Amino acid sequence: MLNVVHVTHEAVQKIGGIGAVLEGLITCPEYAEAVHRTILLCPLFSRDGDVDSRLGPEGEVLYSSLDGRTNHALGDLFRFVQQKYHVELVYGRRMMRDPLTGTIERPEVVLIDVSRAAPEHVNGLKFKLYERFGIVSTRYEGSWEYEQWVRLAEPGLAAIRAILGSGVGHPGCIIVAHEFMGLPTALAAKLHPEWNMRTVYHAHEVPTVRKIVEEHAGHDTMFYRVLDRGMAEGKHLPDIFGDYSGYFRHALAEASRHLDVTLAVSELVAKELRFLSPAMADSNIRVAYNGIPAYENAGEEAAESKARLQEYAETLLGERPDYVFTHVTRMTPSKGLWRDLAVMKYIEDDFRRNELTAVLFVLSTEIGGPRRGEDVRHMERWWDWPVAHREAMPDLTGGEALYYSGVQSFNARSRNCKVVFINQFGFDRASCGERMPREMRFWDIRKGSDVEFGQSIYEPFGIAQIEALSFGSLCVMSSACGCAGFVCQVAGRGGTPNVIAGDYAAYRPYPDTIERYLKITREEREAFEEETASRIAAEVLRRLPRSKLEKAAYVRRGYELADQMSWSAVAEKFILPAFREISAGSAGQAAGAA
DSSP states (O other): OEEEEEEOTTSSSOOSHHHHHHHHHHTSHHHHHHEEEEEEEEEOOOOOSOGGGTTOTTOEEEEETTTTBOOSTTHHHHHHHHHHHTOEEEEEEOOEEOTTTOOEEOOEEEEEEOTTOOHHHHHHHHHHHHHHHOOOGGGTTTOHHHHHHHHHHHHHHHHHHHHHOOSTTOOOEEEEEEHHHHHHHHHHHHTOGGGOEEEEEEESOOHHHHHHHHHSTTHHHHHHHHHHHHHHTTOOHHHHHOOOTTSHHHHHHHHGGGSSEEEESSHHHHHHHHHSOHHHHTSOEEEOOOOBOOOSSOHHHHHHHHHHHHHHHHHHHSSOOSEEEEEEOOOSGGGOHHHHHHHHHHHHHHHHHHTOOEEEEEEOOSSSSOOOHHHHHHHHHHHOTTTSOOSSTTSOOHHHHHHHHHHHHHHHHOSSEEEEEEOSSOOSHHHHOTTSOTTOOTTHHHHTOSEEEEOOSSBSSOHHHHTTGGGTOEEEEETTBTHHHHHHHHHOTTOOTTEEEEOTTOOOOSSOSHHHHHTOOHHHHHHHHHHHHHHHHHHHHHHSOOSHHHHHHHHHHHHHHHHHTBHHHHIIIIIHHHHHHHHTTOGGGGTTOO
């Protein structure tokens, strides 16, 4: 049986993609059967709140030096860690529940307050990181984001050893560094081979690539052509885009080559990692896709959820739409939200001719937590939120206002298709106001969707794009989404009617050179996006189910796909074999995969 430590910023709360990964993986039966103990390790981000709130709803705090709850069998060992490293420590269990199956797991959690960490230990580790791995921490000390994760490493590992044991014959563990945040801890573990800790970099993205794609006017239209051309010419990222060693996330990602194995969430991420440098090209990188929910016999639930969404749309807009489209995502430039509006423009033209109607619910926000219920009800009453918005808190932030201007422009010109922008976490009456049906729950926006959009400019995997597969949704993504590769692997070369992947990186200007691609302008890219949006809209219109029988076929195919892409399948085929191999000391023999 394995002991696995996940180092992540989402140890207590599910904020984004990594939280969804942890929830799906840890609650799947294959993982639960193979892993004896799961521990989540994270800095304590805030001292606010009382002891019983520190590990989230239904969490159980067993030890907290902050709150005087110290009567625990491990108390003496924890106090030694606190005194040596000048930190505070919270230990207990959190509750994880699979939202569809209801399966519950309660992994252990260690939170460490590193705000007053002893500088001698932190500086000592920084010197070792430079001496062994070439990481120049002095370049990044102005970043608390970097600093806190370095400070976590040594007290975190000491706490893990206290929990699991550190004597002769102790069982050891696997340290899984989720993104750059966990890498200082994993690298610190590599400094002590006698501790019997194996190390994994779970690469949910390549931060350098995200930065380049988001900041360049050509976005993915530029980058993936440059990537292919550069690799064909034997070049690496610094040869084309310059030196990124001053960017701490890049430095940490490149140092991941020193760990036992890197699990990349898609072929794209594996390719991007190898593009970082010649040393990374030779490192032990394997593809381990993310999983998605697989829910059998979902047709009836899909119909019920769609009816609730239609009822909500009718309450807001005065008309019951024939189709419900959705996009559930974080609000960042990488999500390419403007591309949905471009596709919807062509769908509007067709629907107007054929007397069909649709609503696109966009559930996305830029803030870090839910707006207060009383604020939502105030906005709902006084300015018709979420149909209308105002550019001030508690409503629109700067980024939300920018997106909403596009929504306003679309709605002003359209008659048969409307966009409703819901800038709020959650999807129920308590979160979104009195006009939402009382029975509405978050998963209704997944289950009841006819089309789920996700046309990102940078998307290492994209769980959200295909979460609705089991419910017969037509999933529309971009070629930049790593999950498109998983779909192709499962569905075969012929693909599946349930998924449309628009190739926004298919642009071919003349000459076909790296230098020409680097010169792609915003206007050039937008013109090609418009062409691509037209083709995607045509495919959506061709594939939209027009009858209950056609919808049932989408539900059946969707489940068959999702079942092969489920967390159970992913754990069994990709993640657990890698864990077992490095535990047995055979990571190097597996380096050729992917």
